[in-house]
Amino acid sequence: VARQERGIRTRQLILESAGAVFAEHGYAGTTICDVYNRVGLTKGAFYFHFASKDELAEEVLAAQVGRNQYPVVPRELKLQELVDSGMVFAHALTYDPILQGSIRLSLDLHAGEIDRLRPFRAWIAQNLRALEEAREHGELHPRVDLLDTAELLVGSFSGVQVLSHALSGRRDLERRVSVLLSHLLPSFAVPGVVAKLDMAPDRGSRVLAEMRQPAWEDSNILEMRAA
Amino acid sequence: VARQERGIRTRQLILESAGAVFAEHGYAGTTICDVYNRVGLTKGAFYFHFASKDELAEEVLAAQVGRNQYPVVPRELKLQELVDSGMVFAHALTYDPILQGSIRLSLDLHAGEIDRLRPFRAWIAQNLRALEEAREHGELHPRVDLLDTAELLVGSFSGVQVLSHALSGRRDLERRVSVLLSHLLPSFAVPGVVAKLDMAPDRGSRVLAEMRQPAWEDSNILEMRAA
Amino acid sequence: VARQERGIRTRQLILESAGAVFAEHGYAGTTICDVYNRVGLTKGAFYFHFASKDELAEEVLAAQVGRNQYPVVPRELKLQELVDSGMVFAHALTYDPILQGSIRLSLDLHAGEIDRLRPFRAWIAQNLRALEEAREHGELHPRVDLLDTAELLVGSFSGVQVLSHALSGRRDLERRVSVLLSHLLPSFAVPGVVAKLDMAPDRGSRVLAEMRQPAWEDSNILEMRAA
Amino acid sequence: VARQERGIRTRQLILESAGAVFAEHGYAGTTICDVYNRVGLTKGAFYFHFASKDELAEEVLAAQVGRNQYPVVPRELKLQELVDSGMVFAHALTYDPILQGSIRLSLDLHAGEIDRLRPFRAWIAQNLRALEEAREHGELHPRVDLLDTAELLVGSFSGVQVLSHALSGRRDLERRVSVLLSHLLPSFAVPGVVAKLDMAPDRGSRVLAEMRQPAWEDSNILEMRAA
DNA sequence: ACTGTCGGGACGCCCCGTTCAT
DNA sequence: ATGAACGGGGCGTCCCGACAGT
Numbered sequence: 001v002a003r004q005e006r007g008i009r010t011r012q013l014i015l016e017s018a019g020a021v022f023a024e025h026g027y028a029g030t031t032i033c034d035v036y037n038r039v040g041l042t043k044g045a046f047y048f049h050f051a052s053k054d055e056l057a058e059e060v061l062a063a064q065v066g067r068n069q070y071p072v073v074p075r076e077l078k079l080q081e082l083v084d085s086g087m088v089f090a091h092a093l094t095y096d097p098i099l100q101g102s103i104r105l106s107l108d109l110h111a112g113e114i115d116r117l118r119p120f121r122a123w124i125a126q127n128l129r130a131l132e133e134a135r136e137h138g139e140l141h142p143r144v145d146l147l148d149t150a151e152l153l154v155g156s157f158s159g160v161q162v163l164s165h166a167l168s169g170r171r172d173l174e175r176r177v178s179v180l181l182s183h184l185l186p187s188f189a190v191p192g193v194v195a196k197l198d199m200a201p202d203r204g205s206r207v208l209a210e211m212r213q214p215a216w217e218d219s220n221i222l223e224m225r226a227a
Numbered sequence: 228v229a230r231q232e233r234g235i236r237t238r239q240l241i242l243e244s245a246g247a248v249f250a251e252h253g254y255a256g257t258t259i260c261d262v263y264n265r266v267g268l269t270k271g272a273f274y275f276h277f278a279s280k281d282e283l284a285e286e287v288l289a290a291q292v293g294r295n296q297y298p299v300v301p302r303e304l305k306l307q308e309l310v311d312s313g314m315v316f317a318h319a320l321t322y323d324p325i326l327q328g329s330i331r332l333s334l335d336l337h338a339g340e341i342d343r344l345r346p347f348r349a350w351i352a353q354n355l356r357a358l359e360e361a362r363e364h365g366e367l368h369p370r371v372d373l374l375d376t377a378e379l380l381v382g383s384f385s386g387v388q389v390l391s392h393a394l395s396g397r398r399d400l401e402r403r404v405s406v407l408l409s410h411l412l413p414s415f416a417v418p419g420v421v422a423k424l425d426m427a428p429d430r431g432s433r434v435l436a437e438m439r440q441p442a443w444e445d446s447n448i449l450e451m452r453a454a
Numbered sequence: 455v456a457r458q459e460r461g462i463r464t465r466q467l468i469l470e471s472a473g474a475v476f477a478e479h480g481y482a483g484t485t486i487c488d489v490y491n492r493v494g495l496t497k498g499a500f501y502f503h504f505a506s507k508d509e510l511a512e513e514v515l516a517a518q519v520g521r522n523q524y525p526v527v528p529r530e531l532k533l534q535e536l537v538d539s540g541m542v543f544a545h546a547l548t549y550d551p552i553l554q555g556s557i558r559l560s561l562d563l564h565a566g567e568i569d570r571l572r573p574f575r576a577w578i579a580q581n582l583r584a585l586e587e588a589r590e591h592g593e594l595h596p597r598v599d600l601l602d603t604a605e606l607l608v609g610s611f612s613g614v615q616v617l618s619h620a621l622s623g624r625r626d627l628e629r630r631v632s633v634l635l636s637h638l639l640p641s642f643a644v645p646g647v648v649a650k651l652d653m654a655p656d657r658g659s660r661v662l663a664e665m666r667q668p669a670w671e672d673s674n675i676l677e678m679r680a681a
Numbered sequence: 682v683a684r685q686e687r688g689i690r691t692r693q694l695i696l697e698s699a700g701a702v703f704a705e706h707g708y709a710g711t712t713i714c715d716v717y718n719r720v721g722l723t724k725g726a727f728y729f730h731f732a733s734k735d736e737l738a739e740e741v742l743a744a745q746v747g748r749n750q751y752p753v754v755p756r757e758l759k760l761q762e763l764v765d766s767g768m769v770f771a772h773a774l775t776y777d778p779i780l781q782g783s784i785r786l787s788l789d790l791h792a793g794e795i796d797r798l799r800p801f802r803a804w805i806a807q808n809l810r811a812l813e814e815a816r817e818h819g820e821l822h823p824r825v826d827l828l829d830t831a832e833l834l835v836g837s838f839s840g841v842q843v844l845s846h847a848l849s850g851r852r853d854l855e856r857r858v859s860v861l862l863s864h865l866l867p868s869f870a871v872p873g874v875v876a877k878l879d880m881a882p883d884r885g886s887r888v889l890a891e892m893r894q895p896a897w898e899d900s901n902i903l904e905m906r907a908a
Numbered sequence: 909a910c911t912g913t914c915g916g917g918a919c920g921c922c923c924c925g926t927t928c929a930t
Numbered sequence: 931a932t933g934a935a936c937g938g939g940g941c942g943t944c945c946c947g948a949c950a951g952t
Contacts, residue, residue, distance in 0.1 A: 026335065029255030031924065043926085044931045053925065107334070107389055108253060117393060148406050151390065156407065159386020162334055163378065166344060179375050180383065183414035234914060258940060271916045274942070461934060480789060482710030485920060498936040501922065561788070561843055562707060571847055602860050605844065610861065613840020616788055617832065620798060633829050634837065637868035688910065712944065724946085725912045734945070909952100916947080927936075 011049045013039045018060050019101030023165075026108045027057055057105055064102035064119065072207055078134035079189050082127065083181055083199050084207045086157060090177040091204025093161060094170055107158065124150050134189075144188040156180055174201040238276045240266045242290060245283050246328030250392075253335045254284055284332055291329035291346065300438060305361035306416050309354065310408055310426050311434045313384060317404040318431025320388060321397050334385060351377050361416075371415040383407055401428040465503045467493045469517060472510050473555030477619075480562045481511055511559055518556035518573065527665060532588035533643050536581065537635055537653050538661045540611060544631040545658025547615060548624055561612060578604050588643075598642040610634055628655040692730045694720045700741050700782030704846075707789045708738055738786055745783035745800065753888055759815040760870050763808065764862055764880050765888045767838060771858040772885025774842065775851050788839060805831050815870075825869040837861055855882040 017038040021030045032053055036046040050056045072084040093099050106119045127150035134140050160180050164173040178201040186194050244265040248257045259280050263273040277283045299311040320326050333346045354377035361367050387407050391400040405428040413421050471492040475484045486507050490500040504510045526538040547553050560573045581604035588594050614634050618627040632655040640648050698719040702711045713734055717727040731737045753765040774780050787800045808831035815821050841861050845854040859882040867875050 026253055026255055028253060032926095033924075042932060044933080047926075048931065051926095107393075108256075120390065120393065145406075149410070151394075152387065152403070152406055152410060155387040155390035155403065156383030157386065158389060159384065160379065160382040162385060162389075163347065163382035166334075166347065167378075176379070176382065179372075179379055183376070183379060183411055187410040187413055231913070237914080259942090260940075269916050270918095270942080271944095271946095272914075275914060278942090280941070458933070464934080480707055480709060482707055483789075486922085487920075496936050497922080497938095498924095498926095499934075501924095502934060502936095505922090507921070561847075574844065574847065599860075603864070605848075606841065606857070606860055606864060609841040609844035609857065610837030611840065612843060613838065614833065614836040616839060616843075617801065617836035620788075620801065621832075630833070630836065633826075633833055637830070637833060637865055640868055641864035691910085713946090714944075723912055725949095726910075728946070729910060732946095911950100911952080913950080914948085916945105918944090918946105920943080921941090923940080924938090925936105926938105928934085930932085930934105 007049075010041070010045065014041070014046060014049055014056075015060060015063060016097045018056050019063075019097035019099070022057065022060060022101035022108075023097065023104045027105055028108075032056070060098055060101045061105055061116070061119065063098050073211060077139060077193055077196060078130060078137050079139050079185065079193055080197055082130040082134065083185070083197055084203065085126070085130070086153070086177060086181060087174065087199070087204035088207050089204070090157075090161070090174050091208060094173055100165075100170075103158070103161065107162065120154060123154050127153050131188075139190060139193045140188055141190060149188050153184065156184065174204060177201075178203070234276070237268070237272060241268070241273060241276055241283075242287060243324045246287050246290075246324035246326070249284065249287060249328035249335075250324065250331045254332055255335075259283070287325055287328045288332055288343070288346065290325050299434060304366060304420055304423060305357060305364050306366050306412065306420055307424055309357040309361065309380075310412070310424055311430065312353070312357070313380070313404060313408060314401065314426070314431035315434050316431070317384075317388070317401050318435060321400055327392075327397075330385070330388065334389070347381060351381050354380050358415075366417060366420045367415055368417060376415050380411065383411065401431060404428075405430070461503070464495070464499065468495070468500060468503055468510075469514060470551045472514050473517075473551035473553070476511065476514060476555035476562075477551065477558045481559055482562075486510070514552055514555045515559055515570070515573065517552050526661060531593060531647055531650060532584060532591050533593050533639065533647055534651055536584040536588065536607075537639070537651055538657065539580070539584070540607070540631060540635060541628065541653070541658035542661050543658070544611075544615070544628050545662060548627055554619075554624075557612070557615065561616070574608060578608050581607050585642075593644060593647045594642055595644060603642050607638065610638065628658060631655075632657070688730075691722070691726065695722070695727060695730055695737075696741060696744060697778045699737050700744075700777075700779035703738065703741060703782035703789075704778065704785045708786060709789075713737070741779055741782045742786050742797070742800065744779050754892060758820060758874055758877060759811060759818050760820050760866065760874055761878055763811040763815065763834075764866070764878055765884065766807070766811070767834070767858060767862060768855065768880070768885035769888050770838075770885070771842070771855050772889060775854055781846075781851075784839070784842065788843065801835060804835050808834050812869075820871060820874045821869055822871060830869050834865065837865065855885060858882075859884070 014035060018030075018035045021034045021038065024030075025034070030053075032043070032046060035056070036042065050059065072081050072088060075081050075084070093103065102119065106116045108116065124147075128146055131140065131144075131146045131150055135144075135146065140146075157177065157180065160176045161170075161173060164170050164176050178199050181199045185197065185199070189197070241262060245257075245262045248261045248265065251257075252261070257280075259270070259273060262283070263269065277286065299308050299315060302308050302311070320330065329346065333343045335343065351374075355373055358367065358371075358373045358377055362371075362373065367373075384404065384407065387403045388397075388400060391397050391403045405426050408426045412424065412426070416424070468489060472484075472489045475488045475492065478484075479488070484507075486497075486500060489510070490496065504513065526535050526542060529535050529538070547557065556573065560570045562570065578601075582600055585594065585598075585600045585604055589598075589600065594600075611631065611634065614630045615624075615627060618624050618630045632653050635653045639651060639653070643651070695716060699711075699716045702715045702719065705711075706715070711734075713724070713727060716737070717723065731740065753762050753769060756762050756765070774784065783800065787797050789797065805828075809827055812821065812825075812827045812831055816825075816827065821827075838858065838861065841857045842851075842854060845851050845857045859880050862880045866878065866880070870878070
């Protein structure tokens with residue numbers, strides 16, 4: 001049992017390494033060797049945990065799927081929840097290599113045979129739901145097309161993230177996302193609501209701290225999900 | 228000697244094929260073989276025109292550098308010029324494989340040793356110039372940060388483009404860019420100006436038609452449009 | 455872990471095969487494929503043991519460097535030691551493929567970036583030392599230029615070896631070297647000494663047998679001799 | 682006809698270039714491209730004059746075959762003629778690229794399908810003839826084996842030449858050959874004859890000058906052959 | 909007769925994903 | 931979990947031919 005402990009730890013190490021390397025070089029540009037060298041393992045060790053490069057990529061992807069839709073704490077303003085989910089995501093992207101790899105893999109079209117669109121669709125769907133709730137709460141302009149907006153949010157977020165990665169190594173990601181939301185939200189939220197939204201760059205970090213109260217001391221986002 | 232006709236044609240064929248394949252698979256995922264097979268050539272032919280995969284990529288990139296800053300026709304409203312340049316670019320992206328490959332390569336971090344950021348920086352710089360002119364013409368809100376905005380435009384455009392590529396093979400690209408601009412411009416343009424801007428999805432195509440009238444043949448965009 | 459047995463064996467097989475092929479075709483004329491096919495291996499196996507063709511060549515070279523200076527048994531006449539070292543070398547050249555390859559690579563100018571002159575210089579230096587000792591023992595003519603002579607020995611030995619390889623596949627190498635020494639030694643050794651020297655073609659083989667008696671296993675020449 | 686003039690000139694240029702490159706890199710290590718680039722030609726030009734790389738090599742070889750047996754001016758001592766032929770050959774080797782290439786090709790075993798042994802055999806045969814004449818003139822020790830000696834001369838000359846090429850770029854070739862002959866001749870020539878032989882390093886150059894009297898001012902050895 | 913442009917295709921080196929025995 | 935081996939395939943080189951001008 002203590003034996004399995006290490007196995008799980010190793011597997012996690014590999015996943016994180018893979019995330020980082022995938023994020024950096026994309027699927028085709030990544031060699032398995034890069035991945036296991038980075039954590040001081042050998043080929044054998046790697047193939048004990050993962051059957052193939054494809055499987056590895058899928059696991060990196062899977063580790064994030066259904067999780068970018070961060071279930072933030074409920075707020076009076078539904079749009080604040082939407083903002084929170086984006087800012088928390090941006091925040092997590094700054095330090096979670098698996099998330100970074102996952103995003104890259106999703107953008108990396110035709111990487112193997114994986115369905116890279118799943119994460120996008122899930123993300124869009126989640127935004128769509130949030131917007132629908134916001135509309136029910138009267139937080140949106142009446143003429144806004146919800147699907148268009150949900151997809152726009154996902155697309156522009158992705159692009160801003162790529163640019164931040166390219167220009168600053170993601171160090172200014174949260175600021176850029178904050179700028180993005182500040183520019184975008186007034187276009188579909190009613191003015192009174194916009195004024196009340198907190199879209200500051202450190203919003204993600206604050207929300208995360210808030211969520212950590214009930215003793216989920218593990219920093220990994222996954223565990224936080226329990227809520 | 229005059230026989231160079233065919234050589235030039237072949238070279239162009241390869242560049243276009245390369246653009247398409249790069250766009251689809253990224254740098255690392257592209258094999259040179261894919262590129263020349265696609266146009267029925269052989270390795271010998273390919274290597275007669277290009278010394279290496281890297282050089283090929285650089286040529287694809289170079290074919291676009293300094294050209295995404297589409298010289299649009301002057302307008303009364305500077306922001307209309309900004310919109311036009313984006314819409315024309317989006318339009319061109321729907322049919323020009325070299326442009327498509329160039330964008331993908333730019334987003335494809337660490338593709339070889341190429342400076343992939345050059346196109347981004349040029350693009351940002353161009354948007355910045357346009358915004359400065361717009362500010363001088365009083366078309367912008369006073370508190371807008373121009374650099375933030377310029378970078379936001381580039382980032383979100385890129386993201387929207389990737390999403391469109393992934394979801395629809397770029398068929399809805401112009402509509403998505405139109406949506407993007409519609410959402411973004413009110414956040415920095417004064418209301419009176421926004422109302423006068425034409426951001427319709429077919430704006431790019433119409434501007435292009437307009438440009439074709441006189442002798443604009445210095446911009447090779449026109450020739451490509453033949454399709 | 456103990457399994458490395460086979461690996462070492464394989465590596466040695468490759469080295470020997472490489473020696474033979476290099477000897478036959480030179481560096482540029484040798485294909486790695488020739489080398490591993492010859493011993494029934496595959497590309498993968500080869501590249502597990504050697505990183506590149508260059509490294510392979512260097513290992514072949516290195517396997518011989520510091521070994522052509524055959525530590526012969528001490529004799530009263532220093533010149534007999536010189537003769538012995540040459541004859542033993544000639545003898546070893548008839549059956550040791552690595553030695554053969556090594557020589558060929560040394561003569562093969564500009565083979566990659568390897569310093570092919572090292573073996574030559576070492577060889578010359580060793581002959582020079584032997585001649586100096588001989589001079590101290592009064593075995594040489596007074597007017598002999600030692601460096602000239604040392605270099606002449608190396609050069610003419612090499613040439614005779616090449617010719618023997620070309621004309622008889624090295625079958626008559628020992629006889630030719632014997633002839634060479636018989637012609638050369640009187641030109642710098644004093645007559646009384648020359649008369650006492652044993653330069654018979656089978657001298658190399660006899661010296662080797664003599665060396666095998668006690669525990670000379672530090673010289674791996676002996677093991678190879680098993681054949 | 683004047684047209685052909687240039688053709689012949691071009692062909693000669695290629696041959697010389699080829700000699701130099703073959704000398705430097707051997708047969709397998711030489712690319713045709715190296716050869717014609719070196720003289721500013723293109724592939725087309727090359728293939729007009731030579732059908733293939735093999736043919737080129739054969740022509741380089743042929744340009745020298747039957748010519749290393751330099752028919753020197755007759756001397757009272759047949760051995761002086763032998764010496765002269767060697768020294769002239771050494772001299773020519775210092776500046777004639779075709780000769781250099783030819784030698785390298787001969788030593789480059791298994792270069793294509795060319796019979797590389799022909800030059801060796803011819804050279805040996807010529808030395809053998811010279812020795813036989815010398816024997817008839819009573820210039821040799823009675824017990825000397827002529828064939829052994831002839832082959833030894835060829836082999837050791839070749840080796841000395843290779844070493845000189847490797848160590849000094851052939852700058853000291855004539856001195857080394859002079860040393861070689863000085864050491865070798867006393868082993869088969871009778872003392873009285875040896876004392877009269879001129880084996881100085883500049884012997885080759887002097888003999889050549891002597892041969893040039895009858896107005897064969899072309900420095901190329903080929904033309905001198907007319908005598 | 910001679911030279912240059914363009915293209916074809918074989919092959920060499922090496923990387924990489926993967927399997928197997930231990 | 932490791933050392934060893936396998937084999938597919940990518941990149942790039944190279945030899946050469948097909949023509950077209952001159």
